[in-house]
Amino acid sequence: MRYLTAGESHGRAITGVLEGMPANLEIDKDEINRQLARRQGGYGRGGRMQIENDQIDILSGIRGGKTLGTPISFQIENDDWPNWEEVLAPFGDNGYDQDEIKIQKENKIKTVKPKVTKPRPGHADLAGALKYNQSDLRNILERASARETAMRVTVGAFGRILLKEFGIDVTSHVQRIGAVELAEQELDFAEIRNKSAQSEVRCIDEEVTEEMIAEIDDCKEEGNSLGGVFEVRTTNLPAGLGSHVHWDRKLDGKLAQALMSIQAIKGVEVGLGFEAASRRGSEVHDEIAYDDQFHRLTNNAGGIEGGMTNGEPLVIKAAMKPIPTLYKPLSSVDLETKEKFKASVERSDVTAVPAASIVGENVVAFELAKAFLNKFGGDSLEEIKANYNNYLKMLEQR
Numbered sequence: 515m516r517y518l519t520a521g522e523s524h525g526r527a528i529t530g531v532l533e534g535m536p537a538n539l540e541i542d543k544d545e546i547n548r549q550l551a552r553r554q555g556g557y558g559r560g561g562r563m564q565i566e567n568d569q570i571d572i573l574s575g576i577r578g579g580k581t582l583g584t585p586i587s588f589q590i591e592n593d594d595w596p597n598w599e600e601v602l603a604p605f606g607d608n609g610y611d612q613d614e615i616k617i618q619k620e621n622k623i624k625t626v627k628p629k630v631t632k633p634r635p636g637h638a639d640l641a642g643a644l645k646y647n648q649s650d651l652r653n654i655l656e657r658a659s660a661r662e663t664a665m666r667v668t669v670g671a672f673g674r675i676l677l678k679e680f681g682i683d684v685t686s687h688v689q690r691i692g693a694v695e696l697a698e699q700e701l702d703f704a705e706i707r708n709k710s711a712q713s714e715v716r717c718i719d720e721e722v723t724e725e726m727i728a729e730i731d732d733c734k735e736e737g738n739s740l741g742g743v744f745e746v747r748t749t750n751l752p753a754g755l756g757s758h759v760h761w762d763r764k765l766d767g768k769l770a771q772a773l774m775s776i777q778a779i780k781g782v783e784v785g786l787g788f789e790a791a792s793r794r795g796s797e798v799h800d801e802i803a804y805d806d807q808f809h810r811l812t813n814n815a816g817g818i819e820g821g822m823t824n825g826e827p828l829v830i831k832a833a834m835k836p837i838p839t840l841y842k843p844l845s846s847v848d849l850e851t852k853e854k855f856k857a858s859v860e861r862s863d864v865t866a867v868p869a870a871s872i873v874g875e876n877v878v879a880f881e882l883a884k885a886f887l888n889k890f891g892g893d894s895l896e897e898i899k900a901n902y903n904n905y906l907k908m909l910e911q912r
């Protein structure tokens with residue numbers, strides 16, 4: 515299974531093509547829209563999320579509510595597009611009517627959006643302009659933007675619909691916003707799901723959530739931004755997804771890549787992660803027991819050993835850096851004039867960790883669905899179910 519996405523953040527729409535879904539899987543469009551709505555929520559987001567109302571429009575690959583086994587294509591319209599149509603039209607003068615810009619500047623009106631030449635530290639602006647030989651940073655920032663994560667949530671939602679047929683579920687919660695951290699605790703999957711669905715920040719502890727909200731408010735007041743950490747968990751994963759035999763078949767590597775490729779994610783930990791490096795072996799490795807089936811007395815490995823699921827729940831964390839666009843300006847240098855400036859900002863998120871946790875949850879769901887199809891693959895849902903049930907029977911006999 516694979517996918518491609520296209521689209522600029524303020525372009526007409528973002529689009530995607532997903533290939534490799536088996537035939538005869540019932541697709542609940544509401545479930546996809548629910549995931550998209552979850553991604554739009556979370557305390558700390560800026561003005562853009564009040565403009566957008568992400569809804570999936572499926573163009574092909576589904577008939578009568580079921581997959582055909584053919585490529586599935588879809589799009590989400592950008593409701594902000596009418597404000598950018600002139601600037602981002604595929605053909606035309608990019609809206610850079612210099613006379614009009616001059617008149618508008620004189621009259622302090624701002625409907626024309628001039629060329630962007632002031633790169634933001636921490637964003638893709640400067641590196642992208644150098645690499646792609648661009649003089650307008652808009653040609654970089656439009657595609658670097660995390661608007662694209664709406665597509666990743668869409669394909670992840672398809673993945674989770676498939677996983678659900680096999681009783682596998684994925685959830686997430688916010689572990690840290692800046693300096694405010696949720697203490698490590700024994701977590702019950704159903705509890706995380708219910709509480710994180712209710713909470714504005716998607717931290718599962720009410721008191722800590724309030725502290726996180728206060729931290730975001732404080733940071734906003736200061737014109738600053740915040741990062742944090744989220745954790746993704748799964749239930750009912752069978753042992754044996756992924757493989758130890760080649761570097762590019764190892765599931766931990768694939769999950770890390772999927773998470774690291776989310777905008778602003780700078781670190782991934784499986785299970786104990788970095789903490790394992792400072793402990794002794796006896797305090798890290800999960801002892802093996804047998805009770806009708808193999809299981810572990812702890813889950814410090816986070817459900818993966820040797821690049822394969824070991825039958826315990828997957829536990830994986832990702833660290834997000836603070837949002838690069840700051841109301842409190844940082845110094846930078848104008849691309850054209852080479853003059854120093856302090857950036858001014860029109861709108862931005864203060865933090866997007868709660869949104870990123872939903873993206874994380876869905877990219878993990880997609881990678882797991884892919885690994886699931888690699889192991890139990892078939893062209894129809896019925897064939898995959900037969901393969902899966904056969905494998906479960908084999909495991910029962912071990």
Ligand SMILES: Cc1cc2nc3c(=O)[nH]c(=O)nc-3n(C[C@H](O)[C@H](O)[C@H](O)COP(=O)(O)O)c2cc1C
Nearest residue numbers: 637638658659660777778838839862863866869870
């Ligand atoms: C859900 C989400 C929302 C984001 N919102 C913003 C934003 O409003 N302003 C901003 O400058 N960066 C935002 N970012 C982060 C940038 O997209 C990201 O830092 C940039 O593309 C550079 O990539 P890098 O941080 O991975 O190096 C957001 C990221 C995510 C995941």
Ligand SMILES: C=C(O[C@@H]1CC(C(=O)O)=C[C@@H](OP(=O)(O)O)[C@H]1O)C(=O)O
Nearest residue numbers: 562563658659660661664777861862863
């Ligand atoms: C549009 C989304 O996130 C955007 C990601 C983003 C960035 O630079 O990554 C910048 C902001 O966009 P704008 O510049 O239009 O305010 C965010 O709102 C979204 O999540 O759907």
